[in-house]
Structure formats: structure tokens, C-alpha cells
Amino acid sequence: MLLYVFDLFGVAVFAASxxxxxxxxxxxxxxVLVLASITAVGGGTLRDVLLGRHPIFWIRDSVPLYTIIAATAATVAWVHYLPVPMDALLVADALGLAMFxxxxxxxxxxxxxxxxxxxLMGTLTGSGGGVLRDLLSAKVPLILRQDIYASAAxxxxxxxxxxxxxxVPTAGAFAGGFITVAATRLAAIAFELRLPTFVLPG
Incomplete structure (x- = not known):
């Protein structure tokens, strides 16, 4: 149940982004709702399709869809009255990435x-929705830039x-992986760490 709650938290954070x-x-x-939905469940949907898992997770359990609607409504209302807490959103996004x-x-x-x-499937689950979000927003996907994001996953x-x-028991292995993803991503944000790029001569 605790992991399920954390999973819904990740859905909400990704929907907000x-x-x-x-x-x-x-x-x-x-x-806005469509982009929020694609960001929140796009990676997991692609994973389920590639693995042949049917029905897809949000068809089998509609709670993530209600979570997306609620998170989108809250985000729209928030930006109309208050400044966007970008630092908090980045931290939450790192935790969502780790969970997914x-x-x-x-x-x-x-x-x-x-x-x-x-x-590959874990990385796709964590970052696939963000790739679709960036493509639909006419941006170069985050994982193709220097940011340590997919590499953290x-x-x-x-x-x-x-x-x-x-x-190691599953719970311990999960905790170790989760902490590694979150800590790597948060360290990259805090210290502005970037992956090296290649520049052609001339």
C-alpha cells in the first residue's frame, strides 16, 4: 500500500510538470490536461505495450487517471494565485523519477x-513521459541534453x-535503487552537474 501511495505521488508530480x-x-x-496525462503515464504505457502487459496499468486501475485530473486542476489553480515553487517541484520530480x-x-x-x-524498461518508465512532454512542447527532450536525468535512473x-x-531482499534492493536515483538527480540539481558533450572540430 505504501508503494502504491508513492506511485500515485509520482503520477501527481509528473502530471504537475x-x-x-x-x-x-x-x-x-x-x-494542458492531455500533456499532463502523457507526462504522468506515458512512460509506463510504453513499457506495458513493449512488454505485452494487458490491460495497461491505468486501464486496469483508474485511480492514476483521477490523480492526474486532480493534480492538473490544482496546478492550474495554483499558478493563477501563487508563484510556482520550482525548487520544491524539482525535488518532487526527482523522487517521482526514482519511484517510476x-x-x-x-x-x-x-x-x-x-x-x-x-x-531500459525502468529508464523508459521513469523518463518516457517527460520525453513525450518535451516533444509535444517542441523542445529537445531533457534526456538528450546534458542534464543528469535518465543517467540517474x-x-x-x-x-x-x-x-x-x-x-538482498526486494524491499532493501528497491530502497537502494530509489535512494541512488533520487540522490544522483538531486546532487546534479544542487551542484549543476552535467554530462560532457561532444563538439566537432572546426
Whole structure:
């Protein structure tokens, strides 16, 4: 139940970030809701489609959809009356990324996927919705820029798999992966860490 609550928290945070992107892009109310929904459940939807999991998680359980609607409404109301707490949103986004990445890895692991596929599915779950959000907002996706985002998810999933290989109980491995993702992302934000880029000569 606790993990389910945290999962809904991640849905709400990602929905809020999608709603903010829609508002910044000047979309109407429906457009904002659509962008919030894609950001919140896009990664998990792509994961379920690729793994052949049916029905897709938000069809099987509609609570995430209600969470998206509530988070979008709260975000729209908030920006009309109060400044957006960007620092708090970044922290919440890091926690949402950690939750989705490791839980997505668990889903792939339970489906019998090999470790590399588990890493890919977990990373897709954590960052796929943000990629779709950025593409629909006519931006270069965050994970293709210098920001340490998807790489934080990869690091955390790697820790999770290593702990599982060392026979650490699932809860302990999940906690280790979660902390790694969140700490890596928050450190990148706090210290403005970036991945190196390649520049062609001339």
C-alpha cells in the first residue's frame, strides 16, 4: 500500500510538470490536461505495450487517471494565485523519477527480462513521459541534453539489480535503487552537474 501511495505521488508530480509545460506553451485547458496525462503515464504505457502487459496499468486501475485530473486542476489553480515553487517541484520530480524507474525495473524483472532490458524498461518508465512532454512542447527532450536525468535512473536501476544479485531482499534492493536515483538527480540539481558533450572540430 505504501508503494502504491508513492506511485500515485509520482503520477501527481509528473502530471504537475506536464501541466506547467502546457501552460507555458499557451495550450487550452484540454491541451494542458492531455500533456499532463502523457507526462504522468506515458512512460509506463510504453513499457506495458513493449512488454505485452494487458490491460495497461491505468486501464486496469483508474485511480492514476483521477490523480492526474486532480493534480492538473490544482496546478492550474495554483499558478493563477501563487508563484510556482520550482525548487520544491524539482525535488518532487526527482523522487517521482526514482519511484517510476525502480518500479518499472521491477515490472520488467517480474516479466523475466534480461538485466539490460530491465534497465531500459525502468529508464523508459521513469523518463518516457517527460520525453513525450518535451516533444509535444517542441523542445529537445531533457534526456538528450546534458542534464543528469535518465543517467540517474540507469545508475539507480543498476544498484537495484546488483543488490538483487547479491540476494538482498526486494524491499532493501528497491530502497537502494530509489535512494541512488533520487540522490544522483538531486546532487546534479544542487551542484549543476552535467554530462560532457561532444563538439566537432572546426
Amino acid at each position: 506536464g501541466a506547467l509545460a502546457g501552460i507555458a506553451a499557451g495550450l487550452d485547458v484540454l491541451g 524507474a525502480v518500479s518499472g525495473a521491477q515490472v520488467a524483472e517480474k516479466a523475466g527480462c534480461r538485466p539490460l532490458v530491465v534497465v 540507469i545508475a539507480g536501476i543498476g544498484v537495484y539489480l546488483l543488490l538483487r544479485a547479491a540476494k
